[in-house]
Amino acid sequence: xxxxxxxxxxxxxxxxxxxxxxxxxxxxxxxxxxxxxxxxxxxxxxxxxxxxxxxxxxxxxxxxxxxxxxxxxxxxxxxxxxxxxxxxxxxxxxxxxxxxxxxxxxxxxxxxxxxxxxxxxxxxxxxxxxxxxxxxxxxxxxxxxxxxxxxxxxxxxxxxxxxxxxxxxxxxxxxxxxxxxxxxxxxxxxxxxxxxxxxxxxxxxxxxxxxxxxxxxxxxxxxxxxxxxxxxxxxxxxxxxxxxxxxxxxxxxxxxxxxxxxxxxxxxxxxxxxxxxxxxxxxxxxxxxxxxx
Amino acid sequence: xxxxxxxxxxxxxxxxxxxxxxxxxxxxxxxxxxxxxxxxxxxxxxxxxxxxxxxxxxxxxxxxxxxxxxxxxxxxxxxxxxxxxxxxxxxxxxxxxxxxxxxxxxxxxxxxxxxxxxxxxxxxxxxxxxxxxxxxxxxxxxxxxxxxxxxxxxxxxxxxxxxxxxxxxxxxxxxxxxxxxxxxxxxxxxxxxxxxxxxxxxxxxxxxxxxxxxxxxxxxxxxxxxxxxxxxxxxxxxxxxxxxxxxxxxxxxxxxxxxxxxxxxxxxxxxxxxxxxxxxxxxxxxxxxxxxxxxxxxxxxxxxxxxxxxxxxxxxxxxxxxxxxxxxxxxxxxxxxxxxxxxxxxxxxxxxxxxxx
Numbered sequence: 326x327x328x329x330x331x332x333x334x335x336x337x338x339x340x341x342x343x344x345x346x347x348x349x350x351x352x353x354x355x356x357x358x359x360x361x362x363x364x365x366x367x368x369x370x371x372x373x374x375x376x377x378x379x380x381x382x383x384x385x386x387x388x389x390x391x392x393x394x395x396x397x398x399x400x401x402x403x404x405x406x407x408x409x410x411x412x413x414x415x416x417x418x419x420x421x422x423x424x425x426x427x428x429x430x431x432x433x434x435x436x437x438x439x440x441x442x443x444x445x446x447x448x449x450x451x452x453x454x455x456x457x458x459x460x461x462x463x464x465x466x467x468x469x470x471x472x473x474x475x476x477x478x479x480x481x482x483x484x485x486x487x488x489x490x491x492x493x494x495x496x497x498x499x500x501x502x503x504x505x506x507x508x509x510x511x512x513x514x515x516x517x518x519x520x521x522x523x524x525x526x527x528x529x530x531x532x533x534x535x536x537x538x539x540x541x542x543x544x545x546x547x548x549x550x551x552x553x554x555x556x557x558x559x560x561x562x563x564x565x566x567x568x569x570x571x572x573x574x575x576x577x578x579x580x581x582x583x584x585x586x587x588x589x590x591x592x593x594x595x596x597x598x599x600x601x602x603x604x605x606x607x608x609x610x611x612x613x614x615x616x617x618x
Numbered sequence: 619x620x621x622x623x624x625x626x627x628x629x630x631x632x633x634x635x636x637x638x639x640x641x642x643x644x645x646x647x648x649x650x651x652x653x654x655x656x657x658x659x660x661x662x663x664x665x666x667x668x669x670x671x672x673x674x675x676x677x678x679x680x681x682x683x684x685x686x687x688x689x690x691x692x693x694x695x696x697x698x699x700x701x702x703x704x705x706x707x708x709x710x711x712x713x714x715x716x717x718x719x720x721x722x723x724x725x726x727x728x729x730x731x732x733x734x735x736x737x738x739x740x741x742x743x744x745x746x747x748x749x750x751x752x753x754x755x756x757x758x759x760x761x762x763x764x765x766x767x768x769x770x771x772x773x774x775x776x777x778x779x780x781x782x783x784x785x786x787x788x789x790x791x792x793x794x795x796x797x798x799x800x801x802x803x804x805x806x807x808x809x810x811x812x813x814x815x816x817x818x819x820x821x822x823x824x825x826x827x828x829x830x831x832x833x834x835x836x837x838x839x840x841x842x843x844x845x846x847x848x849x850x851x852x853x854x855x856x857x858x859x860x861x862x863x864x865x866x867x868x869x870x871x872x873x874x875x876x877x878x879x880x881x882x883x884x885x886x887x888x889x890x891x892x893x894x895x896x897x898x899x900x901x902x903x904x905x906x907x908x909x910x911x912x913x914x915x916x917x918x919x920x921x922x923x924x925x926x927x928x929x930x931x932x933x934x935x936x937x938x939x940x941x942x943x944x945x946x947x948x949x950x951x952x953x954x955x956x957x958x959x960x961x962x963x964x965x966x967x968x969x970x971x972x973x974x975x
Contacts, residue, residue: 518717520691532705615750
């Protein structure tokens with residue numbers, strides 16, 4: 326009986342391990358391998374280049390452009406949804422009328438795929454009849470027809486807004502859960518000690534929400550590193566590479582220019598950056614754990 | 619420092635009335651303890667005094683001034699919670715100085731006052747720690763520190779020792795008593811379900827039941843002259859024994875084969891309940907006491923033993939407090955001697971404490 330149970334356990338675990346290995350471990354190791362080659366993605370023949378792909382990265386102007394854009398993307402994609410989510414949670418945590426409906430409405434975008442969100446915002450940003458420009462026109466600028474996604478100085482930020490719109494619901498829900506876990510006595514202490522609403526939020530509520538912030542930041546970070554589809558659908562990295570992030574750049578090099586070897590080298594660098602960011606994050610996490618347990 | 623008056627206080631949550639007309643005056647500098655079983659409304663009254671809950675009707679006055687609708691922060695009171703409610707992200711010093719730091723008190727003044735309070739509570743060496751690095755007793759001292767730093771007129775304690783283990787509870791109890799003496803005439807209102815805390819700390823005790831006051835008095839008054847069977851049964855551990863009896867025209871209480879005449883004056887005749895504390899019963903040889911009963915169980919507590927007795931005419935077992943080294947065995951028939959000077963006679967319609975049989 327015991328051996329049969331064990332056999333079942335091994336069998337049941339083997340399947341997900343196999344799927345994980347084929348879909349995650351194997352591609353991860355392969356891209357490490359191909360980053361040292363000049364494979365084009367199709368041919369069986371390729372040569373070993375040693376570290377030449379990595380040396381090429383240093384001279385690639387577009388790579389550094391992508392690094393800058395990725396940094397902007399990550400910071401903005403982390404900060405914006407976190408702040409708006411926190412703001413909405415604080416607003417909707419009280420017994421306001423219709424709070425439930427608003428919570429549902431704000432959460433809905435997270436249920437949509439990035440492609441759908443992208444399409445919605447392409448429509449909003451459309452220069453001639455898009456929602457945004459229509460409002461600006463109605464507000465007294467009849468000739469306004471700014472092409473948000475076609476201008477290098479606004480394209481990346483326009484996508485960041487769309488991304489934040491989708492991600493806000495997630496951080497809002499996590500913060501709402503965090504707010505319910507704050508012991509009511511702590512807020513009552515504020516009431517007795519005479520804290521203003523601002524002091525209560527700034528000095529007590531937000532610090533006590535740190536465990537929730539940890540989760541929101543982790544999810545936002547992981548999601549933003551993965552953020553590719555929405556950029557792909559809205560700008561494709563353009564115009565003039567102005568919204569080209571590392572993930573976009575890697576895709577373009579690998580699948581558009583068929584430089585799979587070089588693309589793999591970029592993905593290795595992206596992997597190392599992600600690893601460093603997450604490493605730093607986990608170190609900070611330990612400090613949080615010491616205070617909040 | 620402040621006299622607290624409650625005038626005909628009612629409080630309902632929805633359709634449920636939890637406080638049903640409470641009138642009470644707590645003297646300036648008095649240590650008043652609210653006791654009662656869970657759900658009796660003791661914490662609710664404390665929260666009404668603090669302003670954290672608003673009354674449904676009635677008035678709350680501090681030194682004659684109507685505070686019924688005043689915000690909690692304007693009532694000049696401090697509250698210590700069962701859960702301590704310390705801020706985990708602040709150090710001990712920051713927690714103690716929290717209230718002062720919200721106002722315009724200069725930093726140097728806050729530091730001076732925090733140091734002063736920390737010294738009183740023996741927290742001086744822990745000022746840089748965070749609450750997680752403290753023991754339960756130290757945490758509660760920090761919570762007390764946070765409340766005394768603003769020199770409040772009224773102190774409210776909501777079961778402050780319930781989260782501590784038995785040994786710490788005893789030492790913290792002493793510390794609170796010492797603090798009350800040290801702070802002079804500060805009014806303290808303390809909620810507990812622990813009778814020992816109530817008896818040892820209180821100047822006066824308020825016994826509550828179902829949102830009403832059953833009795834107010836000094837601990838010994840309440841213990842020696844309980845107003846009804848509820849108070850008699852609730853105050854004192856082990857509980858007072860109750861024996862159903864009939865008081866005849868001569869004032870003799872009869873139950874089973876026994877007939878005794880209580881010496882305390884009372885106005886009950888006919889069906890009645892005799893209340894006898896376990897220490898007012900003595901074990902004697904069978905046939906030598908007021909009545910005989912069989913030993914059901916003996917609990918040996920070291921310094922004393924609790925002997926549970928049964929007899930056919932007793933509704934439930936009665937408890938006798940006896941000496942520690944008792945050579946008694948279960949199922950033995952013994953005589954029970956009743957101390958007639960400490961007998962209480964209650965009317966059977968008096969409010970009773972619900973007890974397990």
